Amino acid sequence: MSSKKKTTRQNILDISSELFMDKGFQATSTRQIAERAGITQPNLYYHFKTKEAIYIAVLEDLSKVVREQLELIIQEDNQLLEEKLLHVIHFLKEKHPVNLFIMRHDINNEMSKENHQFLYQLWRQSYLQPLIDLFTQYIKDDALFNAVELAMHFYGNISPYIQKSEGNHETLRPDQLVHLFVYGIIDRKDT
Template sequence: MMKKKIIDLATKLFMKQGYLATSTRQIAKELNITQPALYHHYKNKEQIYIEVLKNFSDEIGINMHQIIESEPDTEQALINICKYLQQTHPMNFSMMMHDMNHELDETTLREIFVIWQKNYFYYFEQLFERLNHTHDLFFSPKQISSHFLRGLSAYIVGESEKSMTPELPIEEFVKIFLHGVIKK
C-alpha cells in the first residue's frame, strides 16, 4: 500500500523537521519514487500533512484509551501515558502547533482540533476527573488537564533540543505536577 508508506514516512519527516523544512522531493526520494508520483496519491503537500496529523492522532487515542483502561491507579496511568507520548512523538510538540496554525487554513485547523480533543484532551480530562473524586484540587479537572498537557508538551521535544536544557525524568514531572495541584 503506497498511500500508507507515504504517510508513515511523511509522519517521521514532518515530526522531526517541521512542515516547511520537509520537501515533497525528500519524501519521494526516501521512498524511491519520483516527486510527481506523490501527486497521484495526494492532491498536494498540505493534504499529506493533514493525513499525517489525523492518522497520528487516531493512533494516539487508541493507545491512550488502552493505557487508561489497564491501569487503575491514576498517578501511574498518567506516568504511563507520558512515557508513551514521550517515546512515540518523534517530534517537537510546540512546533507542530505552530506549523498547524501557520500552514493550514482555518477550516482544516478546526477539523483537526476536534480530532485532537477526542484523542488527547479527552483522556487527560478523564484522568483528572478521576483524581478529583479522591483528592482536593486547586482547579477544575478541565483547567488542570489543559495545564498538564501544556507542561507535558515542553517534555515532548526532538532529540537535538534535549541537550539544551536538561530534563527531569518524566515520572518526576508528573509527581511534581500532582503535588502542585493537590491541596494540603
Template sequence: MYEEILDTAEELFMKQGYNDTSTRQIANILNITQPNIYYHFKNKEEIYYQVMQRLAKEVGENLNQIAADETRDFDEKLLQMAFYLQKRHPFSLFMMMHDLQHTLQPEIANKLFGLWENSYKQPFLGLFTQEQRIRATVEPDFAVRQLFILISANLDLPEAIKVASLKKTMELFFYGILEK
C-alpha cells in the same frame, strides 16, 4: 506506496514540523518522483492531515486503553500516558499547535484540532474529571493544558535523560495539584 509515503512523511513531520518538511524530501527518501506523491495526495497539507489522522487514531486508542486500566491509580495512569506520548509522539506539541494555528488552511486546521481534542486531550481530561483528590480550585481543562506543556518541555531532551526528566516533572506536577 500510499502507506510508505505516510510513514516517511510522519517521520519528517515529527522531526521537522510541517513548514520544514517538503514533498521533495519525502520523494527523495522514497526514491520516487514528486508526481508519484501527487498521484496519491492532492498536496502536502493533505499528506499532513492523513498522517495526523492516522496518528491521532492510534494515540487515542492507546491513551484510552491506559486510562481505562483499573489496575493503576490516577498517578500511574497519567505517568504512563505521558511516557506513551513521549515515546510515540516525539513531536513538539508546541510546534504542532503552531502549525495548526499559523500554517494550515483554517478548514484543515479545525479538523486537526478536533482530532487532537478527541484523541490526545479527552483521555487526559476524562481522568482529571473523575479524580477526587484534585483540588476544587483546579479546573480539569486547565490542568490538562499545563500537563501538555510540561510533557512537551521534555521532548527535546537527550534520550539518556528524557525519561528521568519526565518522571521528575510529573512528580512536581502531582504535588502541585493533589490535595494532601
C-alpha cells in the same frame, strides 16, 4: 507477513510523519519526502492532492493510535493518578516522540481555515479528551483548577520532554516530571 510490501501511499505517510512531526510542516519539503520515499516529487501528487492533504492523513493516522492508547491507559483499574500519568508519558516518549509544540503550531497556523478546524477537533478528541476524562475522575469538585485547564497544563509540562531532537537540554525523568506536575517544586515527602 501476509503482505510484506508497504504500499507507496503508506510509505509516503510513514516518512512524512517522521519529517512533519520532527521539523514541522513548513520546514519539510515535498522534495525531501519524495527523496526518502524513493520516488519522484511529482509522484506524490498522484497519491495526494496537496502537501496539506498529506499532513492531514498523517495526523489522522497518529490520532487514531494515540486516542486508542490513551483511552486504554485512563481506563486501567486500581491505579493511582501518578501511575496513569507516568504511563501516558512513557507511551508518548517511546511510541510517539513527536514535537507537540510544532504540531500544535502547524495545526493552528499552517493549515487552511477548514482544515484548521478539522485538525483542531481531531487533536482535541484524541490528545486532550482522554486527559480531561482522567482528571475528571480524580479531582475533587472544589478543586482550584478544572479538568480542561489541567489537561492543557499537563501537555505544556511534558511537551519539552517527549520530542526527539530540538537540542535536548531537558533532562528530567518521567517520574520526576509527574512529581513536579502533581506536587510542585516543594519537597513535602517528609511531612
